Amino acid sequence: MKENQGTTGLVLNEPLLWEKGGRGREGFSMPEQDVDRAALPEGLTHEGPDLPDLSELDVVRHYTRLSQWNFGVDTGMYPLGSCTMKYNPKINEDLAQLRGFAGAHPMSPPEQCQGALRLMAELERYLAAITGLDAVSLQPAAGAQGELTGMLMIHAYHQDRGSQRTKIIVPDTAHGTNPASAALCGLRPVPVAVGGEGILSTADVARVMDGDTAGIMVTNPNTLGLFEENIHEIARIVHDRGGLVYGDGANMNAVMGVVDAGKMGVDVLHLNLHKTFSTPHGGGGPGSGPVCVTRELEPFLPVPRIVESGGRLVLSEDHPKSVGRLHCFTGNFGVMLKAYAYIRTMGAEGLGLASRLAVLNANYVKERLKGTFDLPYDRPCMHECVFSDKRQKDYKITTLDMAKRLMDYGFHPPTVYFPLVVNGSIMVEPTETESIEEIDRFIEAMESIAEEAAENPDLLRTAPSRTRLRRLDETAAARRPCLRD
């Protein structure tokens, strides 16, 4: 085995902001007071909040130290299933800082922001081309808001046809955001279990799809990393009974250039630009969750929409069937432009190859590790594969223990305990940007952990040992919540 990547190093402690500094210090370059002081109104003013007073260097050291306690894609492999932790290109970060973009006011008259509007209009067209759907709104601020938008559109579509459907089919492999988004639209999720092969069966969907059901929410590939092979027939059944098919595009990274969502029967699909299109996750956002729809659903897209008028692009709110506005302005433009830059860098062939290599990497991990870890669904996978801790349970070792131990080897753990349909699941998504050497190191670390589970299980139960803090007490945190100092 090659040398472990994980090691201990000099890591500095750092107090909370208000445990540093002293009163009256300033870390901000205050502009000159070049107008007279104006009189203050009576009865409405206040002395201002109690914030810590720090110097500029105090602030710099504080956040530099905090950053060193973090692990990101730039630090090492981050095989977090369903999250697509691929490399975030540096040039894209620079582009977002260009003054014409970063300084653009969202309510500027259209003639002053043609560049921004053109970028958005082109990105809409690219996403339509990638998904095979007809029209796009870039407005939703993240995947879950894209889902909500999709559900609102399905609701509005049925309402427009004079029907009020109350249910929606949600497979048990779905992300939790799916049922939560549906519930916001007053739709009651009807769960459907995946069959023995880890995918939906046509008959199971046919059994629950009725005239009171608005449609189905399908993640394809699903969260077991498997392609829903019956999707075309399932879509036909749903359509025949007046329903619509919602596609959760969280796993789009597997199928660019391969699958045509429109042909598959999807009516509305959201994408996560922060997964498939390389924009950073930011420690939990901002993301961007555009929705792509068929021509039939286009009238329901959120406003404002970008349309051409008199030879230039404008924002139009004149779409009477629209579900309305989802975002204060037009969405996370600063994220969109990074996705745009990524697509312009990759081109059609590059994106297609990215998906193929993402799938190759996941299948390689699956084949290499299936002798060591239980693989509940031993079938060709897409961009991720799901193992379980079944074999390690013999040594009273759980998925959590293995995840924590993986940190000592210098890897971020995979997604654990999701999807819920596999007990103690370990969901690995290597992404296409990891090299074979890195993936081999990950595989060797996992194999080594499996050996330790048998020979020295305490090493796992007390892991991680090399991180700055070890096993934080989450139960105590929830029992007596302390959310501020």
Add this chain to the structure above:
Amino acid sequence: MRYLPHTSEDIQYMLETVGVESLDALFSTVPPDCRREAPMDLPAPMDEWGLLAHMEALSVEGGGSPPGGSFVGAGSYEHFIPSVVRALAGRSEFYTAYTPYQPEMTQGTLQAIYEYQTLVTRILGLDAANASLYDGASALAEALLMAIRVTRRPRVALSRGVHPHHRQVVRTYLGPTGYEIVELPFGEDGTTDLSALKGGDDLAAVAVQSPNFLGCVEDLQAAAGRLHEEGSLLVASFTEPLAFGLFTPPGLQGADIACGEGQSFGIPQSYGGPLLGIFATRDKYMRNMPGRLVGKTVDVEGRRGFVLTLATREQHIRREKATSNICTNNSLCALAASIYLASLGGKGFRGLARLNYDKAEYLKSRLGGAGFEKAFKTPTFNEFVLKAPPGFDKSHARLADRGFSAGLPLGRWYPELENHYLLCVTETKKREHLDRLVEEMTS
């Protein structure tokens, strides 16, 4: 392709390990009726330098602050952003990390967000803040949904002084739920007129923005008193939280939930996003809050640390019964806001708020003496409404051609305010900019 590391030898070796002949053969489970027939219609790939040139050209037409200066706020504010914000929030250990589900590897994000939550509660005068929402608009929608959950009442009232876009988003979120939304007018003084409000035991909450869209500072205390008597909640929203360096924050005026836009705190305007949805409430409603929360705890050795907490409210545990569907929030924007606020400090926050106020008052009084009329007598912070002299609309358009965004015409949202303009002045404007604008607007 520099983002794809595999050589053809790597691919060959891996395919052999997997036991398939080609990359395309990996997709054997994708049936023909799902496959695309033609390649994706996308432009040819660009190299890094070509892309940079292309984006620079687009950005020139992108709409960055016009040469004469922008005097438009309306929910997106031009403030100076210290270099440290980008340098520190731009550290890739922060921005290339995921949501901090594994606390041992994400203490940096977790402590920073815990500090953010604390800073927010101190600024708003409330007990508990979440780790951020998308923007002020969805934060307001979430606040009203929360008020409906807490009070189990089906009706909410929205002041017309709330940002028109925020009101639109509330309508979108609440649309299919069947909850009733009523709008409250503003009076001659530009603040919400509660006298028309029909209270009663079906009213969950009233949402009032302060400073409101017209720039006027609202008397939340009076509203809170009346609402609490009837068992309703006061939701106080905002788009310019720098105002709380000078004006009494919503929590100290009795607001039950304060929510709004935090873009002013070190986040570039970026054509409207990403933004920062700030959300805070009282301790007693903590478990009803939407979104992620970071809490303080200890590790096995008793050392202080931070974790995501109260996750049983959230969609990944509660699914359709969650307090919100939100998953990804705007964490990096919350981090940027914390860095900005740490740089300002208490002294800087107060000083900067005062500077914004003084400069806005300067422009307000100069234009007030030059044919423009103050629309409302109520105190304002860094935005205010002026009634323009007849025919000013033509000058406004001419000024735009000359590179001045001389305020936002309000007639589109408020027909009664035809020929009224909303102007914004922040610390980015020197006195000479203001004098020049007065000259341009009055000539």
